[in-house]
Amino acid sequence: MGVRTWLEGWPVYRQLTSHDPLGRGAAAKSRQSRNLLARTETADKVVKSVCPYCAVGCGQQVYVRDGEVTQIEGDPDSPVSRGRLCPKGSASKQLVTSSTRQTKVRYRRPYGTEWEDLDLATAMDMIADRVIETRRRTWQETDSNGRALRRTLGFASLGGATLDNEENYLMKKLYTALGAVEIENQARI
Structure with missing residues (x-):
């Protein structure tokens, strides 16, 4: 390796002999860093x-x-x-x-001791069936004096802080339409 080659590898020499006297641009880049690409440049x-x-x-x-x-x-x-x-x-x-991320619906049957994997469609149908049955079983059309209630106390909703305002708004609309009274979200609490 010659002296000139060695000097060109030295950032101070590049800074003093280039158009970058403050060393904020090309003079500060090494050969290796000039060849680097941002992780985002190769995205489809x-x-x-x-x-x-x-x-x-x-x-x-x-x-x-x-x-x-x-x-x-x-x-x-x-x-x-x-x-x-x-x-x-x-x-x-x-x-x-993450390699530890859950990608399947895990379900443990009542009184069961083992978890089983369910496909998403089956799990969603199970949830919908339970909501419909609970609403039907606990529906209150009127109170004892005949005043209209049109509600259920059989289920409630507590939205988490991982939901944004739009998601909490949609959940509020859904549970209100289902007749639920107890509707809250952690972001507001």
Whole structure:
């Protein structure tokens, strides 16, 4: 390796001999860093999403390559977060790609001791059947004085802080339409 080659590898030499005397641009880059690509440059598509962790609803850009999530970053077009994410939101990729993530519906029958896997359609049908049966069984059309109630006290809803305002609004509409009285969400509490 010659002296000139060695000097060109030295950032101070590049800084003093280039058009970057403050060392904030090309002079500060090594050969290795010049060849690096951002993780987002190789994505096939970018999907807009909302952070799943709290009710703030920060916008996210999900970068996908070959059907796999490669990176999740803040969405600069989001009026809520303007491209910023909290530490949990920044770690959303781990939620999606973790090897310990549950991808099947787990069900334990009443008085059972073992979990079994169900497909989503079966689980949704079971939930719908139970809601309909509970509503039918606990429906109160009128009180003892004949005043209209049109309600059920057989089920309630407690939305979590991982739901945004729109999801909580839709849940409120659904449970009100079903006749539930106890409807709350953690974000408001």
